[in-house]
Amino acid sequence: MQNITGTLMSEDRVIATVKNGVITDADERLLPLYLKRTGNIEGWLASRAIDSHRTNSRLLKRALRLRTTDDIATALAVNAATVTDRYWFKPEGSTAVYENIRFKENYFAELALRGDPDSFSLRSFNSAPVAQFVGMV
Numbered sequence: 001m002q003n004i005t006g007t008l009m010s011e012d013r014v015i016a017t018v019k020n021g022v023i024t025d026a027d028e029r030l031l032p033l034y035l036k037r038t039g040n041i042e043g044w045l046a047s048r049a050i051d052s053h054r055t056n057s058r059l060l061k062r063a064l065r066l067r068t069t070d071d072i073a074t075a076l077a078v079n080a081a082t083v084t085d086r087y088w089f090k091p092e093g094s095t096a097v098y099e100n101i102r103f104k105e106n107y108f109a110e111l112a113l114r115g116d117p118d119s120f121s122l123r124s125f126n127s128a129p130v131a132q133f134v135g136m137v
Contacts, residue, residue: 002072003021004020004042004045004076005018005020006089006090008031008088008089008090009087009089009090011086012097013030015027015030015031015087018089023035023039023041032087034047045071045076045080046071046075048075048080049071049074076089079101081101086098086102088101088102
């Protein structure tokens with residue numbers, strides 16, 4: 001079990017507290033169904049990262065300079081944000097807000113779909129989530 005400590009958020013609303021990978025306090029009404037059923041924060045985080053068997057996933061991770069193949073670390077690199085919902089993970093001590101971590105642009109669509117490394121510029125990409133590819137393209 002990884003040392004995962006912080007808060008699970010829905011936009012800027014705290015919906016659960018996580019200490020050392022264990023949900024210690026949660027609003028059951030707003031908790032994602034997977035977490036409501038299992039309580040497995042690591043499984044939930046891993047499910048929010050790109051499938052390593054997906055075409056161009058390794059190329060995409062390389063372009064993003066992600067040094068790990070671990071799905072949990074990949075998800076946490078971008079606060080576990082996805083384009084398919086408003087949930088995200090706020091690490092302990094972070095001052096991040098939803099507006100700063102949510103997807104606004106899909107900078108990597110062509111790279112993810114066609115494997116075209118010339119289709120994006122890291123200069124146009126700030127720190128918005130891009131390594132969470134569930135539903136991204």
